[in-house]
Amino acid sequence: xxxxxxxxxxxxxxxxxxxxxxxxxxxxxxxxxxxxxxxxxxxxxxxxxxxxxxxxxxxxxxxxxxxxxxxxxxxxxxxxxxxxxxxxxxxxxxxxxxxxxxxxxxxxxxxxxxxxxxxxxxxxxxxxxxxxxxxxxxxxxxxxxxxxxxxxxxxxxxxxxxxxx
Amino acid sequence: xxxxxxxxxxxxxxxxxxxxxxxxxxxxxxxxxxxxxxxxxxxxxxxxxxxxxxxxxxxxxxxxxxxxxxxxxxxxxxxxxxxxxxxxxxxxxxxxxxxxxxxxxxxxxxxxxxxxxxxxxxxxxxxxxxxxxxxxxxxxxxx
Numbered sequence: 001x002x003x004x005x006x007x008x009x010x011x012x013x014x015x016x017x018x019x020x021x022x023x024x025x026x027x028x029x030x031x032x033x034x035x036x037x038x039x040x041x042x043x044x045x046x047x048x049x050x051x052x053x054x055x056x057x058x059x060x061x062x063x064x065x066x067x068x069x070x071x072x073x074x075x076x077x078x079x080x081x082x083x084x085x086x087x088x089x090x091x092x093x094x095x096x097x098x099x100x101x102x103x104x105x106x107x108x109x110x111x112x113x114x115x116x117x118x119x120x121x122x123x124x125x126x127x128x129x130x131x132x133x134x135x136x137x138x139x140x141x142x143x144x145x146x147x148x149x150x151x152x153x154x155x156x157x158x159x160x161x162x163x164x165x
Numbered sequence: 166x167x168x169x170x171x172x173x174x175x176x177x178x179x180x181x182x183x184x185x186x187x188x189x190x191x192x193x194x195x196x197x198x199x200x201x202x203x204x205x206x207x208x209x210x211x212x213x214x215x216x217x218x219x220x221x222x223x224x225x226x227x228x229x230x231x232x233x234x235x236x237x238x239x240x241x242x243x244x245x246x247x248x249x250x251x252x253x254x255x256x257x258x259x260x261x262x263x264x265x266x267x268x269x270x271x272x273x274x275x276x277x278x279x280x281x282x283x284x285x286x287x288x289x290x291x292x293x294x295x296x297x298x299x300x301x302x303x304x305x306x307x308x
Contacts, residue, residue: 025200028200029200029201031196032193032196032197032199032200032201032231033197033200033228033231033232033234034185034187034235035235035238035239037238037239037243039243049242049243050244051243051244055243055244057234057235057243058237058238059227059230059231059234062227063200063227066201066202066203067202097207099226099253100226101253102250102251103226103227103230103250103253104248105246105248105249106247106248107247107248108247110243110244
């Protein structure tokens with residue numbers, strides 16, 4: 001795909017989803033990132049730390065759409081086609097590897113068990129770099145997660161990844 | 166527990182958070198794959214990883230960021246981060262000893278809240294930087 005065509009996917013929506021934050025996946029995730037704080041397991045501990053419900057570890061939002069994602073409550077106005085497949089499909093067909101370049105979270109209020117959040121991911125940048133005879137094609141997506149009840153913006157996640165030929 | 170929480174008065178520029186160290190195993194990768202839902206075989210399937218030209222399976226970048234996140238919340242307390250950003254500099258390999266390094270860069274007031282900016286990184290025992298980034302937390306004041 002030429003550079004101009006690569007840039008044409010900027011602004012397009014990748015996915016939209018609604019997720020329910022559940023205690024089991026949160027506690028299990030805390031174990032996986034070596035966090036033994038009882039605040040992620042025990043409601044009493046969470047309350048003592050000033051929360052109304054069990055909070056999530058800071059990187060849980062990256063994976064939360066893999067849990068508590070139920071078909072019956074997904075948004076109906078899903079984006080048509082996936083611009084990432086259009087960009088990366090032809091590259092992957094020629095081989096190479098996809099790697100995570102950078103990750104950023106902005107937290108507006110803590111995500112807690114019981115939250116129902118709606119997120120939409122949009123491509124905010126793409127660019128290419130050459131290094132040691134390899135082409136790296138970068139994509140940056142931004143996902144804004146909102147409280148499904150109040151519409152309040154809870155969290156923004158920026159995911160920078162690249163295909164390396 | 167709230168009384169024990171880190172307050173803005175407890176923090177000074179140049180302070181370092183307690184170091185969290187962890188020796189990586191393949192089991193960490195499998196546990197993270199299961200808990201995250203990221204089953205990219207490059208992180209758990211040795212046959213796949215070597216066929217793809219890698220010396221072995223390697224860790225999820227988000228496992229590294231997660232470990233750093235644990236050290237951050239151990240220091241500032243859960244729910245205190247307002248921003249957390251990293252760049253993944255190098256892959257992590259089974260058997261490596263990873264250590265967190267968190268240094269307070271600045272204290273400031275934003276919208277009448279006490280904010281602390283920190284530099285953070287994850288390095289191995291040879292000092293090779295795996296993940297480097299920054300985080301901001303808002304802390305309560307005693308006054």
